[in-house]
Amino acid sequence: MNALLVLFDLVLLAGIVGVAWRCLASTDLFRAVVLFITFGLLLALAWVRLEAPDIALAEAAIGAGITGALLLVTLERLRSIMAERRSGRPHSPPPDPTGPHALLRALHDPLPEHRTFLPALSFALVVGGLLVTALWHQPQSVGLEPVVDAHMDVSGVDHPITAVLLNFRAYDTFLELAIVLIALLGAWSLGRHDLIPARPAPGPILPGTLRLLVPVAVVTGVYVLWAGSHAPGGAFQAGAILGAAGILLVLARPRQLPMAPAGPLRLGISAGVALFLLVGLYGLAAGHGFLGYAEAWAYPLIILIEVAATLSIALTLVALFVAGRPAGDDT
Amino acid sequence: MSLFYLAAALFLLGTILLGLVRVLRGPGSGDRMLAAQLFGTTGVTILLLLSLALEASALVDVALVFALLAVVAAVAFVRQHGLPEPPDTPIHRQPPDTPGPERHHDDR
Amino acid sequence: MIANALTVILILAGLVFFAAGTAGLLRFPDVYSRLHALTKADNVGLGLVILGLMFQAGGPADILKLLLIWVLVLAAGTTAAHMVAQRTWTHGEFESDR
């Protein structure tokens, strides 16, 4: 049995390394994106083999689904910029070197191949060496499993992953949510977008499928969110699924995309982080320490935070896809 | 029994790696996207087989999410291809030849 | 015992279709024919595998969930195939993007 498992792992490993190598080495950007989507799939399988269904779920939702769509959209924009540069008509003023697009320009004209090869290789070797030595001297510790299990009763949920994510190490999840928010603020700082014109899809197939898929996606999202307390699932995965449903709607766009009201949109996007902070400060004031929950209140608070986090992650992913801050007040 | 499921999963993994050839060689981007679509489906099947081989029922949820999201990339590819972006997003300038948003000749 | 046997047979049949799908993807000359190979693999191949797995499923909930997965994959497959085909038909082959 485990001989076959080892074979399966080896093939999977070969696939991952092969796809990654081809993805990086391919000059054609589109092929790289497709390879990246496949890489996300294989990585999800790898997580499954590592007995981490939660991360496999997240990888499936974000890695294979949404990132593929985001990359494809970015590719489109990149292609039109390249086209405009090739057409050689600089109808925009010479960019301010420290302006927001400097990074984009730098991306377009990477250092010539031979000059970056040696530093990159040496850097990889050094980091690789450090990792190996670190792992080599790793004391044979039994890991945190027993510690977590010992405190499961206090955590308010009975799925160890969620207990760690939202109770014992709530601080990390809080920072992750903040990072997602900052990523969106970064995208918004690059520019504004006006009304996106309606583009009804020809033929009944796409609207019909969406009528089936979107409700199922919403129900699955809520299910994954609810299952998070006793089975693999949780806020991030649920947020990603709801975000995917949103992105599908943005893509199909039967009617003109309504201009999101700036106020409520910003509130929704920062809901996750804000609520987490409020619960944290309440814990601080109530004497349990920052982000500490009273034992009786642990479960309801965790559910509350998860719902808010799902809402903000879904909104953030759709906003990232639409890219460009709402045209509201521009202070 | 789980031996058999594992063998089937391995076989499907082999088909994915084979399919990569189409991704690498495929002349048009459409072909590549199709291959990605096939990999999505095969991925779902592998997950289902593994859920039985490793007795982890959670994997069915993962497969469900996979099935849901497989379509996002494909739709994004077809709908986004050559779509002019909203006019004033600074990263993208309106291609000079298209007069502007009222250009509705694309019926994709 | 029969359930196991049935599962094995159905899964094997499913695998055959997957193999056919991949072979078609590699061998067929143009997009449309590859589309046919691809969609066969997911709706019939996956269908048979899921049918096989239903025999092993615990309760009705699992069976329904498997069915749901199959329906979703069907929807995804048909939509993708249809749109790619329609776009190729109206706009000609996707230019190989440099």
Add this chain to the structure above:
Amino acid sequence: MDGGWLLLAILFSSLGPGIAIFFLPEHRQGLRTALNLGGAGTKLALVGVLLAGVLRGDEYHFSLPLMPGIDLVLAADALSLLFASLSAVLWFVTTVYAIGYLEGSPRRSRFFGFFSLCVSATVGIALSGNLITFLIFYEILTLATWPLVVHRGTPAALRAGRLYLGYTLTSGLVLFTAIVWLTLLAGAEGFTPGGYLEGLAETHAVTLQVLFVLLMVGFGVKAALVPLHSWLPIAMVAPAPVSALLHAVAVVKAGAFGIIRVVNDVYGAELAIELGLTAGLLVIAAVTIIYGSIQALRTDDLKQRLAFSTVSQVSYIILGVALAGPLGVIGGLVHLVHQGITKITLFFCAGNFAETLGIHRISELDGVGRRMPLTMLAFTAGALGMIGLPPLAGFVTKWHLGLGALEAGMPWILGVLVLSSLLNAAYFLPPVIRGWLGERREPWHEPLQAHAGPTRFETHWMLLFPVVFTAALGLLVGLYAGLGLSPLGWVSLIVQRDYALPEFGL
């Protein structure tokens, strides 16, 4: 918990209005001014109450469990009162000045929101009871001042902001590592006069030295010690009230205050001398004093000159603390207040000149005395105070620093003080001389009157009143230094309680 609520009230007296102002629409000018001045007034009153309490010797303590074993502690001792009262008084004055200065400019709700956040962080720093709380408020200060530096949004402002963040965030990281390391070693102790690290001296001498260096780098950026100071002159791009607040009250003083806390209340003077830490600090402070003055000589831009002067003046405080003797520490601490008051006067004058007559360079200062006599008078008082003419504030500081140097047996410090006073004179007197004796033939260019109409006084009253008030305060602080409640009196109280020496002659 006794009296803790007063500390919280002080903190929230600027935090509350600040957050409220964020949500105020731009046109609600009246409400915004009311909130601003209300907040500043209540803070001033509460700090007065606290001042009376601490004078009577009451205990003020407030703590919340941040993490198991580490508490968020607010405590008020004599030293924290010094910094808190300085920032309360100067915040009130700077608010009035900022309201006048930003008349009619866009995005004032955002400005005043961050302005109040910045001051509550400063007061938080003043009142913090242990290093962890200090660090939290220290980092909040960094993030709250960045939007003020880049308020105008011009490319130059953005570049200055980037440089400012670069310096302060890296120093924050260094500080964070040092404090965590120290907490692991010695536990999250509160600030205790005389320090709480004696027990570790024998076993961890080298570690403590490394930690001290890290802490000095962490605080040195904000205290503008030489190799880490270059963000300060470039941050002069900010509007005048921000430069005034940044350099006289908030950022620079926070760094200096941090160093004072570390040397006196974490390591303790004896341990610092024993480990040879004060010697290094002395050298850096001396180098900064001379370097700052020389750089100030070389720039013609008025605000740049004031910025470099701040770089050198703050090092007086660090020089005093590094002398580690009672007299030296008195000189350093008292300069914290004197430099604050004098430097804010000079920045307000610079702001008035820029706002009313569009003057930015010293060469354009000819004959300003006739056009704006009160502002020029204030500038002269501030300049002479900085140089250290006997009756004024600067002299009190330098006199005590000199005594401290002799007491610590380092006569070369006297040389540094004399040289820097000469350099101060060299870069402060030319603007004064130009102002009063220079000839101005062509008529003045009047940007303020262009958009605000003629003003009864020489400039908008909200710009003039703060200048006159702080100049007068600078004079009083110097003349009446002997009083019990003057900064000098209060600092002697601090040192007496810390060093527990018998009453020595003033």
